[in-house]
Amino acid sequence: MISKKKSIGVVPLGNIPEIDLQVIADHITVCFKLATQILPPFETPGHAFDEKRLQYNAAIIIETMESMQFGNHDKVIGVLNKDLFIPIFTHVFGEARQGGACGLVSLFRLTKNPDGSIPNRSVIQERAAKVALHELGHLLDLLHCEHKHCLMHFSGGIDEVDDMSLELCEYCSIYLQDKLR
Amino acid sequence: MDRKMSVMIVDDEAIVRESLFHWFKKYGHIVETATSGFEALEKLETYPFQLLFVDIKMPGMDGIELLEKVKTDYPDTLVIIITAYGSIESAVKAMRIGATDYLLKPFKPDQLSLVMERISFQKRLVSQYHYLKGHLEKITRFDNIIGQSPEMEKVFSLIPEVAQSDASILLSGETGTGKELVAKAIHAESLRSHLPFIAINCGAMPESLLESELFGHQKGVFTGATRARKGFLEVVSGGTLFLDEIGEISPKMQINLLRVLEEKKVTSIGSREPVEVDFRLISATRRNLNKEVAEGTFREDFFYRINVIMIEIPPLRKRKEDIPLLVEHFLKKYCQETTKYVDHVTRDAMELLKRYDWPGNVRELENAIERAVVLSKSRTLNVEDLSFIRPPDKPFSKTLSLREMEKSYIQKVLEENNWNVTQSAKILEINRVTLHKMMKRYRLERP
DSSP, X not given: OOEEEEEEEEEEEXXXXXXXXXXXXXXXXXXXXXXXXXXXXBOOOGGGEETTTTEEEHHHHHHHHHTSOBTBXXXXXXXXXXXEEOTTBSOBSEEEOTTOSEEEEEXXXXXXXXXXXXXXXXXXXXXXXXXXXXXXXXXXXXXXXXXXXXXXXXXXXXXXXXXXXXXXXXXXXXXXXXXXX | OOOOOEEEEEOSOHHHHHHHHHHHHTTTOEEEEESSHHHHHHHHHHSOOSEEEEESOOSSSOHHHHHHHHHHHOTTSEEEEEEOGGGHHHHHHHHHHTOSEEEESSBOHHHHHHHHHHHHHHHHHHHHHHXXXXXXXXXXXXXXXXXXXXXXXXXXXXXXXXXXXXXXEEEEOOTTSOHHHHHHHHHHHXXXXXXXXXXXXXXXXXXXXXXXXXXXXXXXXXXTOOSOEEOHHHHTTXXXXXXXXXXXXXXXXXXXXXXXXHHOEEOOBTOOOOEEOOOEEEEEESSOHHHHHHHTSSOHHHHHHHOSEEEEOOOGGGOGGGHHHHHHHHHHHXXXXXXXXXXXXXXXXXXXXXXXXXTTHHHHHHHHHHHHHHHOSSSEEOGGGGTTOOOOOOOOOTTOOHHHHHHHHHHHHHHHTTTOHHHHHHHHTSOHHHHHHHHHHTTOOOO
């Protein structure tokens, strides 16, 4: 049964294929049992671009998103196709702050395999769904989990994203239910 | 196992502090930030952070200087150095000083994750080590008797030697020196260690009660004796009986005990049937029984019976080099009991503890540390936390000369002002140069 206590918005930042957004939204609905809606697109915030690193600063984009209105959605996941970083890291696949309102998923680094080959679209979509669910987990106050296959396990590389399950471990599941109660 | 850690990020760049802060929050760690080395040291004084992420390049105090201070004052705190590509040499230097690891900014997310995994593993090993060490300390024979002074080394070497025989032992020492702990250690080392150890303070009860406690009584022999009761001399059966403050017992009780020790039989009050007993006697006293025997106030035959082997426990003022070790032991003990975290004592506070004569010996020191830990607001005990320790004023002798009186008064003022000459000169209403001259003349030096 879909919970009506929290509603989630998925917002494209820039030109993102509708099908990718739909896959992310559907996974949130199915895995977390939360009502999810795809929102109208926004431009990628240009001021988040770092000219030295030629990447987008995830923290600045999140700050910008948090200053915007997204209807009545409790949490919003932004999806973009730009290379993201946070100042201490070379890159991130996604970013969200513990208990925050907005998170991000970048498709940029999900479109290549570790060996440089290009995966088929369904693999990219599954990776995007995993990162989106993981970041949404942080927005819902879930912590990184030590269980290797749990959705909340930290993934530093693309192969770890592939190893990650689309499900929460038993403990994180209980914790999420508690949070949504 | 709880893998949550307390982490402090020390960096002058807000974006770095913020990024790391949010990253560690995702693991549920306790996270704090500091904008400079000075702020980090201030925060370390109040909270025992386990892990520090320190940027090398910071204005004021750089990361290397902070690392050196942390490793000196808080050696258990782990430090990870974060540095830019240009300062690899500094990172290598940091590793030599004692940094746990270093990361080059910006790092891959999995590099930080790997470092944290290694630290978590190291933390688990350290915690297992402390658990096993504590466990081992608990089962070692001299648990709780702390000291490394030659006087205590002598006691430690005697314990296993005397434990092997059944000879009566007299422990002599001032109140609070740990006589009962030594008695327990002897018992634990002896062949009787699996049998009871019973301790009775002879000075704490009236003679009639002590007699009843030791010898037992039959039903109805006195008011309140509603049923027969075995005495401790019988109950201890095979074990060790520790009679503290033996010098306090009456001559009549001395005769009764002497008979038990000679005949190895005890007759309870109101009974005519002696019961065979077998125990090892350890007595203790804070009085000079030799002198009392010479003066005829303590029975000589009883004295020699209980004093086959005498062990003298030195007072704390004669083994002041043990004070830091004892303080460390009591800090650990009371931090565990009170869940407060106090693990340091400033140099001045330690000097104060060493200067004081501790008439109540180790027990008084233990109480002082317990009180200071309970009332302390930081993890470091300072002189103010120990302000209740006041070395008693030495009474002026009636035969003191004016010169001695002057010296004694100047010393007292200096001590009260922590040997601050300017402050002391002000109180004495003389100038600093004069006070320096007088200190030289009287050979008064800061201890």
